[in-house]
Amino acid sequence: xxxxxxxxxxxTAMILAGIAFAMIGASFASVPLYRIFxxxxxxxxxxxxxxxxxRNEATALITVRFDASTATDLDWEFRPLQAEVxxxxxxxxxxxxxxxxxxxxxxxxxxxxxxxxxxxxxYFDKIQCFCFSEQHLEPGQSADxxxxxxxxxxxxxxxxxxxxxxxxxxxxxxxxxxxxxxxxSAGTAPNPVN
Numbered sequence: 001x002x003x004x005x006x007x008x009x010x011x012t013a014m015i016l017a018g019i020a021f022a023m024i025g026a027s028f029a030s031v032p033l034y035r036i037f038x039x040x041x042x043x044x045x046x047x048x049x050x051x052x053x054x055r056n057e058a059t060a061l062i063t064v065r066f067d068a069s070t071a072t073d074l075d076w077e078f079r080p081l082q083a084e085v086x087x088x089x090x091x092x093x094x095x096x097x098x099x100x101x102x103x104x105x106x107x108x109x110x111x112x113x114x115x116x117x118x119x120x121x122x123y124f125d126k127i128q129c130f131c132f133s134e135q136h137l138e139p140g141q142s143a144d145x146x147x148x149x150x151x152x153x154x155x156x157x158x159x160x161x162x163x164x165x166x167x168x169x170x171x172x173x174x175x176x177x178x179x180x181x182x183x184x185s186a187g188t189a190p191n192p193v194n
Contacts, residue, residue, distance in 0.1 A: 064169060066168075076103075078098070093150065097144070097145045097147070111130060112174065115167055116168045120164050124151055129147045
């Protein structure tokens with residue numbers, strides 16, 4: 001009887017350990033799977049990436065606003081150089097954000113982005129974007145970082161997005177993961193754009 005109880009306890013412990021390992025594995029797989037889902041569906045304001053804008057331009061105008069923020073552990077100034085643009089769906093546009101390293105140390109940043117309203121994300125196509133690579137700035141250095149994009153004309157025929165006349169493209173600049181957090185945040189005067 002004692003051996004049977006001991007075997008059941010061991011079996012239960014193995015099952016619980018297996019469940020725990022499966023949950024840990026699922027937690028590591030959830031981020032890449034969620035990213036793939038968002039890229040495929042445009043869910044959560046995830047934009048699309050393409051090589052070129054379609055040739056046909058619609059007559060309607062859409063306002064695209066630009067927003068920027070910086071993580072607290074990155075001593076950079078980061079802002080769009082223009083607040084908004086008006087464009088026809090299908091029309092390519094290039095705009096820039098300015099990044100200034102205000103710290104006394106070289107820093108590398110990386111940007112994440114989203115589009116609101118979320119339902120417009122699948123129709124916001126980026127041809128070229130600084131968010132696809134890390135940005136390195138020396139102390140006081142600044143750089144203009146560009147993004148080339150268009151709004152897919154299909155936004156006008158989709159029942160869920162026909163009412164969208166304003167889209168906001170937001171970026172958040174973070175310290176690149178391979179850098180230690182700065183111990184000092186005293187800044188220096190930025191240089192002119194390099």
